[in-house]
Amino acid sequence: MxxxxxxxxxxxxAGVAVKDFIESTERPLANTEPVVFEIARGQxxxxxxxxxxxxxxxxxPWWLMLQAWREGLARRLQSGEYEIPPGLDxxxxxxxxxxxxxxxxxxxxxxxxxxxxxxxxxxxxPALEHLVTAESDGVVLMRVLGIPEGDPEGRxxxxxxxxxxxxxxxxxxxxxxxxxxxxxxxxxxRRAPDLPYRTPxxxxxxxSIIEKETALPAEKAEVAGVLxxxxxxxxPLQVDPTVIYGLGDRFDGNLRREHLKADTPYNTxxxxxxxxxxxxxxxxxxxxxxxxxAPGDSLYxxxxxxxxxxxxxxxxxxxxxxxxYQKVGQP
Numbered sequence: 001m002x003x004x005x006x007x008x009x010x011x012x013x014a015g016v017a018v019k020d021f022i023e024s025t026e027r028p029l030a031n032t033e034p035v036v037f038e039i040a041r042g043q044x045x046x047x048x049x050x051x052x053x054x055x056x057x058x059x060x061p062w063w064l065m066l067q068a069w070r071e072g073l074a075r076r077l078q079s080g081e082y083e084i085p086p087g088l089d090x091x092x093x094x095x096x097x098x099x100x101x102x103x104x105x106x107x108x109x110x111x112x113x114x115x116x117x118x119x120x121x122x123x124x125x126p127a128l129e130h131l132v133t134a135e136s137d138g139v140v141l142m143r144v145l146g147i148p149e150g151d152p153e154g155r156x157x158x159x160x161x162x163x164x165x166x167x168x169x170x171x172x173x174x175x176x177x178x179x180x181x182x183x184x185x186x187x188x189x190r191r192a193p194d195l196p197y198r199t200p201x202x203x204x205x206x207x208s209i210i211e212k213e214t215a216l217p218a219e220k221a222e223v224a225g226v227l228x229x230x231x232x233x234x235x236p237l238q239v240d241p242t243v244i245y246g247l248g249d250r251f252d253g254n255l256r257r258e259h260l261k262a263d264t265p266y267n268t269x270x271x272x273x274x275x276x277x278x279x280x281x282x283x284x285x286x287x288x289x290x291x292x293x294a295p296g297d298s299l300y301x302x303x304x305x306x307x308x309x310x311x312x313x314x315x316x317x318x319x320x321x322x323x324x325y326q327k328v329g330q331p
Contacts, residue, residue, distance in 0.1 A: 030057055034086065045075075073094045107121060154180075224293035243269065245279040246265065247259060
């Protein structure tokens, strides 16, 4: 009689537990805010369940483990970093871990940035594995990347790159370099005829100058037209950003007359033609402008003070524009 009663009690308790387990399967998890949770490589189901309880995501680790075995997912949880939204139930949580849809991070390389600025942005992204140091030599780094060009400046396409935690900065640089090579090749194939460029690299250099000269997409092709006409006629380009780039750390933010006399390979006031390498990373609009400059006869331009430029055909017109916009400061 006692044994029969004990079995009945055990069956009742088990029934209640099973009923509670089933009813709780679709109950929202304990977290009321998004939780970032990482499954380490090789971490087992029990350790994952206990860590989830510690993180405040679940209340009962054993029920999650039972659910995982019941769903056939106990050995299919994939390592990585996940973002667990509020309102998810146990079944959804296990499905997320089995899907491998890990959390995505992003790093943005901005148009007009130098390679040094790009490296700084990569170093500031904590989710990346940092293999490139602040002391890394550019030429050596290019060899590490498996890239034949010696100078890294301008070789990496500015864009937002998404990645998972633990991706190396080397991998982001490889992706950005492949993207620049692909975009440059495509734009080179669609270039206007009779441009004064010998190679796609010349176009990349010109695009980097255009990128630094104007931020307005509407006038990039017009700036390109002026610079291309100067190249064709043998005029010096005379653009300040190349001078500033050549000065390096000597530039304090104020371009002075003596700087225009500094004899660096990038001083386009002293040296005719293109500088030896890009001065920044050009975006798509600048690349297209360099390879499809606007027609016209202007040879000069001056900043108006509102982000745009006044274009002039002759030196006299240009001198008057300089007087109006730079010396007098009128809008």
